[in-house]
Amino acid sequence: MDREAVPVAEEDGRRRIARTDVVLADPRLAGAAGRLGRGVVKAAVVAAQRRARSGEIPPDAVADAAVASLPPTASGLRPVINATGVLLHTNLGRAPLSDAARGAVAVASGATDVELDLATGRRAKRGRSVLDALLERVPQAEAAHVVNNGAAALVLAATALAAGREIVISRGEMVEIGDGFRIPELLAATGAVLREVGTTNRTSPDDYAAAVGERTGFILKVHPSNFRVAGFTRAADVSELTGLGVPVVADIGSGLLAPEPLLPDEPDAASVLKAGADLVTASGDKLLGGPQCGLLLGREDVVRRLARHPIARALRVGKMTLAALEATVRGPRTPTEEALRAGAAALRERAERLAARLREEGIDAAAVDSGAAVGGGGAPGVVLPSAAVALPEPFAARLRRGVPAVMGRVEDGRCLLDLRAVPPGEDAAVAAAVREAAAP
Numbered sequence: 001m002d003r004e005a006v007p008v009a010e011e012d013g014r015r016r017i018a019r020t021d022v023v024l025a026d027p028r029l030a031g032a033a034g035r036l037g038r039g040v041v042k043a044a045v046v047a048a049q050r051r052a053r054s055g056e057i058p059p060d061a062v063a064d065a066a067v068a069s070l071p072p073t074a075s076g077l078r079p080v081i082n083a084t085g086v087l088l089h090t091n092l093g094r095a096p097l098s099d100a101a102r103g104a105v106a107v108a109s110g111a112t113d114v115e116l117d118l119a120t121g122r123r124a125k126r127g128r129s130v131l132d133a134l135l136e137r138v139p140q141a142e143a144a145h146v147v148n149n150g151a152a153a154l155v156l157a158a159t160a161l162a163a164g165r166e167i168v169i170s171r172g173e174m175v176e177i178g179d180g181f182r183i184p185e186l187l188a189a190t191g192a193v194l195r196e197v198g199t200t201n202r203t204s205p206d207d208y209a210a211a212v213g214e215r216t217g218f219i220l221k222v223h224p225s226n227f228r229v230a231g232f233t234r235a236a237d238v239s240e241l242t243g244l245g246v247p248v249v250a251d252i253g254s255g256l257l258a259p260e261p262l263l264p265d266e267p268d269a270a271s272v273l274k275a276g277a278d279l280v281t282a283s284g285d286k287l288l289g290g291p292q293c294g295l296l297l298g299r300e301d302v303v304r305r306l307a308r309h310p311i312a313r314a315l316r317v318g319k320m321t322l323a324a325l326e327a328t329v330r331g332p333r334t335p336t337e338e339a340l341r342a343g344a345a346a347l348r349e350r351a352e353r354l355a356a357r358l359r360e361e362g363i364d365a366a367a368v369d370s371g372a373a374v375g376g377g378g379a380p381g382v383v384l385p386s387a388a389v390a391l392p393e394p395f396a397a398r399l400r401r402g403v404p405a406v407m408g409r410v411e412d413g414r415c416l417l418d419l420r421a422v423p424p425g426e427d428a429a430v431a432a433a434v435r436e437a438a439a440p
Contacts, residue, residue: 085418088376100331108323143303150283153294162217242276289334
């Protein structure tokens, strides 16, 4: 556009927008640069200047707008309050860590004795204390190993025990684990050959026995953790497969170390090992309530073979994961456990208080009964009685864009903020977020 075509008032307004270096000299932004990095702060300033040029904010409000838009950390990840009613929401990172685990991560972020014996000054076994903690919680296991996620645990087992050999698996357990990743493709990528037995709905111990031969690496039992098959069905138990002369590997998925009375159909490591499994694989960031990792528990010779396989080095976890996992295993109840055990009456009472507080401020809010789920591929079909605050549907998008973001769900034309996965201490933050979203 020619300068003659720019209105004088607009041109004068643009001239009033301070230069980037001048805005960056604001003490608030200069201090933030030391915490977040100059690049992050400069990007916020440039975005605010752009808003001023478009007339969205006054020219003298650039510094204030830049300060208001600064992220809490230098990471692009934003904190989210999980009000979806899904305890282990995969898109929200599954299990939130306990305070004990967060504290352990903070300590581990510096120099630590992760592979050092401070008494002798010599190299020590990596993650030895977390392995001890796992074996204390699951005494049925002779040894333990940790990798970077549940799929990696299964890949390591298949590579070490069955590369170039056969894995016997029921057709009804050839599952997809999410985002297009499928157990059969995962296992085939290791060089193993899948030997499918039985049918989609019925597989008996005799089906496995007929398939086991000289080329069998192991029998694999996969818990169908994200779906249910009902009706005319049959599945062989681990205890029915232990006498076939080959190792039995059980992928239990959700990561329970011991039976959970509230989820009686969910398998746990202790029970499966007691039934005779040679190896159990599981995820650490599901019902265990810990960081993303994969757990391998079982016979000492089997676990040692996996831990010494060359690929194990590529799958190992870092010191902060080890610290968070140990604090989860040894520490107090996790947020996942607290959410699972929350009483429906207490949740309803919280929802009533929160809705009443919002109505007093002129916001259309109501407490309603709700149904929550475990999520994360655990306890499919189990509905957990819950309570929610119901708001007009447009609040869903506004709350997602807030700071902190609040993620609810839309149901029957209303935005529901389910409180089962929201710690009671965050109710005030939810109320504040709703007030902000209601502001014109």
